[in-house]
Amino acid sequence: MSVQKENIIDFIYAEAALIDERKFSEWLNLFAEDGLYWMPLEFGQQEERLTTSLMHEDKLMLTVRVERLHGERTFSQRPKSRCHHLLQRPEILHISKDTIKTRTAFHYTETRLDEQFFLVGWSEHTLRPADHSFHIVRKQVNLINPESAHRNIQLFV
Amino acid sequence: MTDTKPSITLRIANIHRVAPDIKAFTLKTLDKGKLPPHAPGSHIKIAISDKDTRSYSLLPLTGDDSAEDTCRIAVLLDQNSTGGSQFMHELSLRDNVTVSPPKNDFPLANTKNPSLLFAGGIGITPIYAMAKQLETADAEYTLHYAGRREGKLAFTDEINRLIGDKLHLHYDNQDSALNISDVLEAATKNTHIYVCGPKGMIVAVRRAAESIGFPMGQIHFELFNTPSTTKGDVPFEVEIADTGKVHTVPVGKTILDVLEEAGEELLYDCKHGDCGVCTTKVVSGEVDHRDVVLSDSEKAAGNLIQICVSRAKSKRLVLDLQPETQTKKITPKTNPKPTQKKNENNMKTIDLEWLVQPGGSEVHRDVFINQDVFEQEMKTVFRNTWVYVGHDSQAPNKGDFTTTTIGNQPVIMVRHSDNNIQVLLNRCPHKGVQLVNDPSGSTGQYFRCPYHAWSFKTDGSPLGIPFEKGYEETGFDTSCAKEGMCKVENVRNYRGFIFARLSPEGESFEDFFSGSLSSLDNMIDRSPEGRLEVVGAPLRYLHYCNWKMLVDNQTDTCHPMIAHESSAGTVKKLWEAAAGENTPKPMVVEIVLPFMSSYETFENMGIRTWDNGHGHTGVSWSIHSEYSDVEGYFGKMIKAYGKDRAQEILAETRHNTCYFPNMMIKGAIQTLRLFKPVAADKTIVESWIFRLVGAPDTFLERTAMYNRIINAPTSIVGHDDLEMYERAQEGLKVDANPWVNMQRHYHEDELGGERVHPGTSEVQMRNTYVSWAKYMGMGEDS
Numbered sequence: 057m058s059v060q061k062e063n064i065i066d067f068i069y070a071e072a073a074l075i076d077e078r079k080f081s082e083w084l085n086l087f088a089e090d091g092l093y094w095m096p097l098e099f100g101q102q103e104e105r106l107t108t109s110l111m112h113e114d115k116l117m118l119t120v121r122v123e124r125l126h127g128e129r130t131f132s133q134r135p136k137s138r139c140h141h142l143l144q145r146p147e148i149l150h151i152s153k154d155t156i157k158t159r160t161a162f163h164y165t166e167t168r169l170d171e172q173f174f175l176v177g178w179s180e181h182t183l184r185p186a187d188h189s190f191h192i193v194r195k196q197v198n199l200i201n202p203e204s205a206h207r208n209i210q211l212f213v
Numbered sequence: 214m215t216d217t218k219p220s221i222t223l224r225i226a227n228i229h230r231v232a233p234d235i236k237a238f239t240l241k242t243l244d245k246g247k248l249p250p251h252a253p254g255s256h257i258k259i260a261i262s263d264k265d266t267r268s269y270s271l272l273p274l275t276g277d278d279s280a281e282d283t284c285r286i287a288v289l290l291d292q293n294s295t296g297g298s299q300f301m302h303e304l305s306l307r308d309n310v311t312v313s314p315p316k317n318d319f320p321l322a323n324t325k326n327p328s329l330l331f332a333g334g335i336g337i338t339p340i341y342a343m344a345k346q347l348e349t350a351d352a353e354y355t356l357h358y359a360g361r362r363e364g365k366l367a368f369t370d371e372i373n374r375l376i377g378d379k380l381h382l383h384y385d386n387q388d389s390a391l392n393i394s395d396v397l398e399a400a401t402k403n404t405h406i407y408v409c410g411p412k413g414m415i416v417a418v419r420r421a422a423e424s425i426g427f428p429m430g431q432i433h434f435e436l437f438n439t440p441s442t443t444k445g446d447v448p449f450e451v452e453i454a455d456t457g458k459v460h461t462v463p464v465g466k467t468i469l470d471v472l473e474e475a476g477e478e479l480l481y482d483c484k485h486g487d488c489g490v491c492t493t494k495v496v497s498g499e500v501d502h503r504d505v506v507l508s509d510s511e512k513a514a515g516n517l518i519q520i521c522v523s524r525a526k527s528k529r530l531v532l533d534l535q536p537e538t539q540t541k542k543i544t545p546k547t548n549p550k551p552t553q554k555k556n557e558n559n560m561k562t563i564d565l566e567w568l569v570q571p572g573g574s575e576v577h578r579d580v581f582i583n584q585d586v587f588e589q590e591m592k593t594v595f596r597n598t599w600v601y602v603g604h605d606s607q608a609p610n611k612g613d614f615t616t617t618t619i620g621n622q623p624v625i626m627v628r629h630s631d632n633n634i635q636v637l638l639n640r641c642p643h644k645g646v647q648l649v650n651d652p653s654g655s656t657g658q659y660f661r662c663p664y665h666a667w668s669f670k671t672d673g674s675p676l677g678i679p680f681e682k683g684y685e686e687t688g689f690d691t692s693c694a695k696e697g698m699c700k701v702e703n704v705r706n707y708r709g710f711i712f713a714r715l716s717p718e719g720e721s722f723e724d725f726f727s728g729s730l731s732s733l734d735n736m737i738d739r740s741p742e743g744r745l746e747v748v749g750a751p752l753r754y755l756h757y758c759n760w761k762m763l764v765d766n767q768t769d770t771c772h773p774m775i776a777h778e779s780s781a782g783t784v785k786k787l788w789e790a791a792a793g794e795n796t797p798k799p800m801v802v803e804i805v806l807p808f809m810s811s812y813e814t815f816e817n818m819g820i821r822t823w824d825n826g827h828g829h830t831g832v833s834w835s836i837h838s839e840y841s842d843v844e845g846y847f848g849k850m851i852k853a854y855g856k857d858r859a860q861e862i863l864a865e866t867r868h869n870t871c872y873f874p875n876m877m878i879k880g881a882i883q884t885l886r887l888f889k890p891v892a893a894d895k896t897i898v899e900s901w902i903f904r905l906v907g908a909p910d911t912f913l914e915r916t917a918m919y920n921r922i923i924n925a926p927t928s929i930v931g932h933d934d935l936e937m938y939e940r941a942q943e944g945l946k947v948d949a950n951p952w953v954n955m956q957r958h959y960h961e962d963e964l965g966g967e968r969v970h971p972g973t974s975e976v977q978m979r980n981t982y983v984s985w986a987k988y989m990g991m992g993e994d995s
Contacts, residue, residue, distance in 0.1 A: 095927065098750050106913045107749035108902055108920045110927045116787070117801060117922075123783045124929055130779035132936035203652075205753035205897045206926035208935055 059156065059185055065146050067190050068160055068181060072141035075212050080122040083212070084115075088184060088191035091115055095197040095213065110202060110209075125211075132210060137168040139211045146181075156183040156190070164213045175213055176200050219260040219311040221248070225304055226283070229718050230597070231367040233990035234290045235335060236302060237272065240310065242282045250280070251315035253342035254435075257284065258313040259301070267297030268483065270339035270409075270435070271315060275371075284315070287367055289335040307693070318488070319435040321346060322405045326431075328354035329400050331393070331418055333410020334366070339435060340409050341368055348376050359383040359391040359414070394421045402427065409435045412486075415505050436487035436505050443503075449525040453477070454496045454533045468520040468532075477534060479520070486522035493520050498530035563589055569986040572961060573979030576953045578945040580982070581759040587893040594874050594988040595620025598825075599705065599712040599725050601876040601887060602626050604903070605634055606709060606746040607653060612671060615653040618889060619715055624701065625649060626711060629671040630658065634706055636713045637673045638699040641665075648698070652750070660698070673698035708737050709745055719991075720825075728967045729827035732870035736880035738862045740905040741846075741853040745883065748913060751899040754926040758938035760875060760896040761981070763888040766934060767869040767877045768830045768977035770815035771957070773808045776937055780929040781808035798841075804919050807836030808930070818868070818972040822964060826984030828977035831868025832969055837881035838866040843911040853907075871977060873984050883916045886924065894942055900924035955979050 074083040087093075094104060095111040104112060113121070124130050144161035151157075157180065164175040182194040197213045227239035242248055251271055258266040269286040278285070288301040304310070321328070321343050328347055332340035337358055347354040356376065360366040362384050372380050383391035397406070397418075406427060408418040415434045422432050446464045451471065453459075462471045469481055469491060481491035486504030495516050502512045504519035511517055518532070563586055568577040579586050600619045603626045607615045614627040616639060623639040625648065639647045641662040648660040648669070659676050661668045668676040675697035678684070689695055703714040705722040710733060712722065737745055756763065766772065773781065784805040788798075798806075819832030831837070850859035866881045875888040883903040888896055902916045923930045945953070958974035964983060970976045 097752065097921075097925075103749075106910055106917060108752055108900075108917050108925075110752075110921065110925050112918075112921060114801075116799065120780070120783050120787060121929060123787065124779050127779045127783060129782075131776070132779075132932040203750050203753065205755040207755050208932050209927045210932055 059151060059153075061148055061151070064148055064151070064156055064158060064183065064190070067183070068146040068158055069143060071181075071192070072143055072162075076138075076140050078125075078136075078138075080125055080212075084118055084122050086190075086192050087115055087118060088186075088193050089115055091118075091192050092194045093118055093197070093212070094194065095199070095202070097202050099198075099200070099202055101202075110199075111197075121212075132208065135169065137166055137210045139164065139166040141213075149180075154184060155193075156185070157181065158183070162213070166209065166211055168208075168210070171207065173207055175209070177213075179213070219258055219266060219313045221312050221314060222309050223284070223312055225306055225308050225310065227717070228304070228306055230716075230991045231287060232365055233987075234365070235287055235367045236290070237285060237287045237367070238301070238304070239274075239278065239283060239285050240312070241278075243309075245282050247281055248284060249314045251284065252317055253321055253346045254319035254339045255315040255317040255342075256319075256339070257286070257315050259286075259297075260311040261297050261300040265296065266313070267301070270319075271342060272338050272368075273342050273345040287335065287338050319407075319409070319433060321407070322431070322433065324350040324352040327401055327404040328352060329396065329404050329406045330354060330356040331391075331396075331406070331408040331410065331414065332356065332358045333408075333414040334360055336408075336410035336414070336435070337366070337368060337372075338409075340407060341372055343407060344372065344376055344379070348379075355379050355381060357381045357383060357391055357396055359385070359410070362386045393417050394425075397421050397425050397427070403431075405431045405433065407433045412436060412505050419505075434505070436483075436485055446524065449527070450529040451525075452529055452531045454531050455535075459529075462524070467522060468518075468524070468530075472520070472534075479534070481521055484521045486519045489519070491519055491521050493518050494533040494535070496531040496533050499526040500524075500530065501526045563989070565986045565989050569982045570952075572959060572963070573982035573986075574954075574956045574959045576955060576982050578951045578953060580985070581761060581953070582893055582942065582945050584893045587759075587890065589989060590890065590985075591620040591622075593991050594985060595622070595890075596715040597719050597988050597991045598874055599703075599714045599720075599722055600874065601872065601885075602636055602704075602711045602713050604709055604745070604747045604901075605706055605711060608634060610655065612655045612657045613653070614649060614656055614671075616647075616649060616651065619701075619713060620890060622715065623647060624713070625660075627656065627671045631672075634704065634711050635672050636701040636704045636711070638701070640698070641667055642675075642694040642697060642699070643667050669698050673700040707733065708743070716991075725825055726827065726872070727823050727825070729823040729829075729870065729872060732829055732867055732872075732878060732880055735862060735865045735867065736878055736883055736903070738854070739850075739880065739883070740907055741849040742907040743853075744906040745903040746906055748902050748904050748917070751887075751901045752920060752925045754898040754900070754924070754931060754935075756896045756898060756935055756938055757894055758896060758935075758942040759893055760888040760890040761985070762938045762941060763886075763896060763898060763934075764871060764875065764877070764981060765978045766938070767871050767886075768820060768828060769975070770818075770820075770830055770973050771812065772937070773815075774811065776933045777808050777930055780933055781805050785809050800915055800918055801922060803840055804915070804922055805930075807839070810836065812973060816972045820970045820972055820974055820977055822968050822970065822977055822980045824964075824966065824984075825987075826873030826981045827871060828980050829867045829870035830972065830977070831866065832972075835866050835868035835881065837868060837879065840881070840915065843909050846909055846912070849907060871981070873981060874988075879919075882919050883912070884920055884924070898924070955982070 071086055093111055093113045097108050097110050125133060142163040146158045146160040149157040149159055159178055159180055161178045166173055177199040180196040183190040184193050222243055223240035224243055225238055226241040229237045231237045256268045256270045258268045260266050272285040272287060274280060274283055274285055288298055290302045291298045319339055324347055330340045330343055344356050356379055383389050406422055408415055415436055419432055448461055448463045451460050451462055451468055460471050460475055462468050473479055482488045489506040495518050500515055500518045501524040503522040506519055507517055568580050602617060603615050608628040611628050611630050614625050616625055625637045625639045627635050629635045641648055643665055646662055646664045648662055649656060659668050659670055667678050670676050701713045701715055702717055705712045737743055784802060788802050818834045820828060820830050821832050822828035869877050869879060871877050877886045883905060885901045887899045891897055900920050902920050904913050922928055925931060955975045955978045958971050963976055964980055
């Protein structure tokens with residue numbers, strides 16, 4: 057298939073919408089089997105393996121998270137959290153036959169009970185065309201304040 | 214009215230907690246002025262208000278202090294006092310007090326005759342001074358020092374060092390309890406007897422000595438007792454014989470108080486029924502005697518009264534205010550009263566015996582939710598203990614610094630030009646501006662305040678002030694500002710780990726940690742080079758709960774299989790569904806699965822405790838015991854340590870080691886967590902990781918993974934725990950039950966030294982609160 061820019065942008069918006077709508081299993085299916093979700097702990101952090109990150113999740117760990125969110129005895133999700141992504145139009149950084157890279161600025165809000173917090177930053181997606189859509193090979197979430205003392209971040213930015 | 218009015222200004226040069234309720238104060242003259250000479254038994258009066266004074270006996274001095282310009286006193290905090298002892302205990306370093314010249318109403322008769330010294334509780338202060346003089350004179354004497362129970366008496370170590378086995382300690386609750394008659398009967402009849410303590414003790418010594426036949430002139434005493442309202446007190450009337458005026462003496466006031474308020478001219482001194490100055494003739498009425506001045510026969514005769522303490526049994530007393538002959542003694546002080554169980558919401562004074570029940574078996578909710586308790590923790594627990602500040606690898610070069618907090622005190626950890634790590638309080642001595650506020654950085658050779666460019670060397674000493682001549686002849690030379698940055702004197706670099714104790718005096722590093730350092734050693738020894746390095750920034754995680762809930766949870770082995778069922782249990786379920794029999798476990802599975810171990814497994818792994826609130830889970834096995842081997846590592850360890858030692862190091866796979874008050878390490882996976890208190894209901898948790906210098910990177914990869922999987926604000930395991938802490942913080946608002954239960958496997962005498970307990974015992978939590986109460990009781994040191 058020929059990769060249309062419009063399809064890429066729609067895909068990024070749709071990915072965020074699945075999280076906001078708590079369709080976590082469908083969201084998980086967007087990830088390639090070798091997919092990775094990374095949220096560095098330090099601003100500008102390059103090292104992934106030999107230093108602490110906030111998240112560095114392969115598909116197994118993402119699956120654990122999604123299962124847990126649905127679990128009966130997941131007490132930190134009683135009541136459940138909700139979230140919302142406000143995205144800037146994704147910028148396409150690289151496009152080739154088998155790899156696409158994008159940059160998307162976000163305002164992310166997560167809420168539970170009386171508490172609500174904001175996370176701000178940008179996501180970098182690496183996508184691989186698959187069937188009539190894409191697979192996420194890598195989603196890197198860069199917060200502008202990763203080192204801050206955060207509260208529980210329970211869903212997915 | 215009295216011959217020794219407060220007229221000398223002294224500055225508090227040192228405050229030292231010498232027993233749970235007792236502070237010792239070192240007082241110095243301003244500008245090295247001279248104090249009048251003073252001998253053992255002397256006291257000074259300190260003005261506690263415009264009208265009121267309190268008398269305190271002088272202690273022997275310590276160190277290089279000279280009696281010419283320095284004196285030392287000790288003050289017992291009377292829990293029920295609203296006067297002198299509270300005033301004194303609220304004083305801070307460098308405060309000024311106004312005192313009378315020293316006066317001696319309790320001198321040593323001589324050093325030639327044998328002497329027998331009795332001290333009860335805080336009554337030790339003049340007796341200690343006497344013992345020192347007798348010791349110096351090589352005199353024949355013994356000192357009997359009595360208290361309610363061990364740990365409450367001040368100066369026992371100091372005195373023991375000075376006089377050795379001439380000191381006999383007596384505790385009311387032990388076999389050693391003081392038997393006054395036995396002691397007196399063994400003494401020769403030429404012995405002079407000195408006693409200072411509560412009223413009951415003085416009366417008992419006087420009676421026994423008189424009945425054995427000691428001449429009255431050889432019995433010397435001074436009373437330490439604050440008369441206070443006694444149960445059953447009722448108001449009564451006092452009539453002045455020559456004027457006929459009648460005054461009512463209410464409960465809580467003395468005859469002296471009432472008559473003085475009414476404008477009567479009165480003679481008095483001690484105000485504690487001990488000096489005899491206020492002795493007044495009774496014309497009619499029945500006296501309720503509460504002094505130690507009058508003899509039993511004088512009391513029975515009923516025609517004299519000490520108006521500063523005694524009351525009436527009849528409805529009216531008629532007094533003749535013409536001055537009586539003056540007699541005897543001086544000196545007051547407070548008397549320890551049994552702490553009362555306070556009612557729920559009345560937390561005016563913090564009653565530790567109430568908050569932490571015996572052995573730490575139950576802990577009152579105020580320990581977690583009361584902000585007053587929190588404020589006191591900051592001034593006591595976090596001042597008197599050795600608190601982890603940072604690791605020296607965070608400041609590898611001279612001038613490198615990190616900023617952090619000890620309790621609520623902002624500090625800078627910096628490598629000084631002499632290559633040692635210094636810990637400085639992070640404020641400019643000028644206006645208070647924080648000199649640096651980056652989490653870490655380099656300041657070069659000096660700190661420069663960004664506000665007015667005052668500069669300081671990296672040991673805090675002053676370097677320069679712009680346009681300094683503006684401070685000439687302003688008194689600046691004696692200001693705090695002139696001293697430079699405040700420096701923490703007690704800093705210890707233990708194999709790279711930096712600890713600091715804010716209080717200038719207290720337990721040594723070794724005494725504080727004792728055997729618990731073996732856990733730190735094991736973490737460090739896992740490096741073939743015996744060295745660790747901090748890697749990266751810490752995870753920082755904000756909790757709206759008390760910091761001690763996190764501490765407790767570190768050794769709570771009955772929660773993982775329940776609270777973490779949602780996280781670890783899900784990993785277990787997914788892994789068991791996906792994996793074949795021989796599928797190698799991914800690292801993440803290896804880390805998380807052991808959280809779902811059974812109660813029995815946790816029970817059998819054991820908990821070890823040490824004194825001062827330190828302890829660890831995982832004595833014989835832990836959730837870190839079965840990590841797979843890393844190629845090439847064991848060979849390096851053998852090369853570094855020899856096979857036996859290497860095996861010994863790696864066989865020790867302790868789980869969580871809690872270092873009181875607020876640090877936890879995992880030696881087997883090289884992580885360190887700090888539970889930083891912010892408020893009673895607010896805590897920031899920092900989670901750090903270390904590289905085993907000289908070991909393969911796989912260890913660091915595992916450590917970094919552990920940290921993010923378990924300790925991050927994005928960690929599902931962390932979410933499980935935080936939910937429990939914050940629900941507890943809310944749940945403790947329930948008035949109907951104010952207690953947090955810690956009784957699992959509790960039994961008396963379970964703590965003391967190094968002990969091993971069943972793995973599901975809540976013993977380490979109890980250990981925490983027993984120590985917490987100990988350090989809370991120490992109070993603010995300086």
